[in-house]
Amino acid sequence: MSQGKKRIRKACKKRVAAAVAAACLFASAPVGMPTAQAFWGGLGNVLGTVIGGAVQAQNTRDYYLTMGNNPNIQNANYLLALQNAANRDRPVDPEAVKLTNEIMNTMIENGDYVLRNNSLPFRWEVVADDTFNASCYFSNFICVHDGFIQKCGYNRDEVAAVLGHEMTHGYDQHIANLASRKILTSATLSAVTGALATTNAGVYVSATNLPDALINFITVKNTDVKNEKDADKYGFYVMSSAGFNPGGAAAAMARMSYYTAHRDQVSDFFNPSDHPDTRKRLKDMAELLHKYGIGHTQVLNVNDVYFDKELLLTAEPEGPQDAEEMAYLISGGIAKGFHDHRFVTDWNFHTLQDGTIDFLDNNPAYAPLKNALRTEKGLGERFQALVERAYANDVKSGAREKFLKDELARKQHNRELRQKLAARKEDSDDKSVNGNIYMKLGLTELAEKEYKRSAKLDKDNPSAKSGMAMVMSSRGNNTEALKLVNEAIAMNPNLGASYVARAEIYKNMGDTDSALNDCNMALSVSDSSTYAYKLAGDIFHAQGAADSALMEYRAYHKAVPEANDIPEEYKSQLN
Numbered sequence: 001m002s003q004g005k006k007r008i009r010k011a012c013k014k015r016v017a018a019a020v021a022a023a024c025l026f027a028s029a030p031v032g033m034p035t036a037q038a039f040w041g042g043l044g045n046v047l048g049t050v051i052g053g054a055v056q057a058q059n060t061r062d063y064y065l066t067m068g069n070n071p072n073i074q075n076a077n078y079l080l081a082l083q084n085a086a087n088r089d090r091p092v093d094p095e096a097v098k099l100t101n102e103i104m105n106t107m108i109e110n111g112d113y114v115l116r117n118n119s120l121p122f123r124w125e126v127v128a129d130d131t132f133n134a135s136c137y138f139s140n141f142i143c144v145h146d147g148f149i150q151k152c153g154y155n156r157d158e159v160a161a162v163l164g165h166e167m168t169h170g171y172d173q174h175i176a177n178l179a180s181r182k183i184l185t186s187a188t189l190s191a192v193t194g195a196l197a198t199t200n201a202g203v204y205v206s207a208t209n210l211p212d213a214l215i216n217f218i219t220v221k222n223t224d225v226k227n228e229k230d231a232d233k234y235g236f237y238v239m240s241s242a243g244f245n246p247g248g249a250a251a252a253m254a255r256m257s258y259y260t261a262h263r264d265q266v267s268d269f270f271n272p273s274d275h276p277d278t279r280k281r282l283k284d285m286a287e288l289l290h291k292y293g294i295g296h297t298q299v300l301n302v303n304d305v306y307f308d309k310e311l312l313l314t315a316e317p318e319g320p321q322d323a324e325e326m327a328y329l330i331s332g333g334i335a336k337g338f339h340d341h342r343f344v345t346d347w348n349f350h351t352l353q354d355g356t357i358d359f360l361d362n363n364p365a366y367a368p369l370k371n372a373l374r375t376e377k378g379l380g381e382r383f384q385a386l387v388e389r390a391y392a393n394d395v396k397s398g399a400r401e402k403f404l405k406d407e408l409a410r411k412q413h414n415r416e417l418r419q420k421l422a423a424r425k426e427d428s429d430d431k432s433v434n435g436n437i438y439m440k441l442g443l444t445e446l447a448e449k450e451y452k453r454s455a456k457l458d459k460d461n462p463s464a465k466s467g468m469a470m471v472m473s474s475r476g477n478n479t480e481a482l483k484l485v486n487e488a489i490a491m492n493p494n495l496g497a498s499y500v501a502r503a504e505i506y507k508n509m510g511d512t513d514s515a516l517n518d519c520n521m522a523l524s525v526s527d528s529s530t531y532a533y534k535l536a537g538d539i540f541h542a543q544g545a546a547d548s549a550l551m552e553y554r555a556y557h558k559a560v561p562e563a564n565d566i567p568e569e570y571k572s573q574l575n
């Protein structure tokens, strides 16, 4: 591959452009900022005002939002979480991992919440840590201590409630919104802009090379009582709309009551200084549950389950759950039944062969209720009569409409917000860039999510298509990959990044001649991509052609001086 055919890139790509602007902040006025000018102009103001002793709040918020939408920052959160796990000398509890994965995937898929265009898809990690804790960072990285799952007795609905709470901190961008009141020091800004500079040119592979100022920035856990209340409330809706037992939220609070006496074991989700009192939170969750169930069910005197102001049963402890937790899980089954079913016929009451009454389906959310009704002869029949009476009364009183009013308003609000976000075609490129960073991190599933979001925002965006092509290729489906990438090239034959993608695919297929040919194409088209140098360098390096590899890496380094993904053995020879 000859140097002559290649050209230094013409246009700065978005993330690299960011680095250019950042460097300028500390020197003279920025020259020729190509994209995202408004934002980086704003950043200039932040720095200026920090130095001047004041801060423009709105811009600090933008700063957190931009960093929160960067997979490299999310990955740094992940690396730090692994490094900081208190009990990392022991293996992570596999049952906690399995349960967390199931719950998170279900809530992400089915929960009613709105992920903003400038938010990353959720990433989570269960770490070996005995303390009762889970936390969500502004990059939508959720760190889950396996000790917390164990201390909930692996109860899926309690765990879902806590994770729904954490997700709400993330998708509602609580930290960025609160950060608007925070003043960033120039050292922090410098570290963070330095981190941004590396995002398109390489990725962090270990926590050890993260600057302290950046660590301080990315581990910020700003929270206040209002955000915590919102996280409880909307977390309740996330988990219950995803199909979990809505009593899980109050049950989780009941579980945490125990830890009130052991505050040293608990932080974030239950941090006494910034979270409301646990019994108060329990009361709020119980109230939400009551409304969710059209007002028919209630827990009184710790573990008495009431139905329309009549005592239905007194809950008993079951496995690791105490009587109070069980009362809320039983009540939760009733509430879910009423909430999800408009007509009593939907309950499908019927008698099983053993003479007990059964209803609804085998959703585990109903298991505590069904088990409790079986403990006393005739209780099932009494419950059926109460449910039938309640439905008849609701028709007359209009209770359903009344109790679900707030929830319907919230759903409508979410729908409108989704429509508004879906119309923002201009956000499409950003999601493709994120996909590329995820690919470099080896996180194919998250990359796929970002490429899909990119394509959904703009179906004519070739970057979304070539991105999906790389995902397909990484999974060994090169036929589909070539089909997609050729479609991307047809959409815009002058886009270098598409040729880089096709070169990656050819490289995966072992066709290095075609790969190098596409590297040249990537550099010769009008919207060239200098990543082609890096790819060509990697190909030559793999072939043992060290001189050619060095030449490519040198060209890459010249085009992208902040690149940190050049192999060590070549780095020393660059200058």
Ligand SMILES: [Zn+2]
Residues within 6 Å of the ligand: 165, 169, 223, 228, 231, 268, 269
């Ligand atoms: Zn919280």
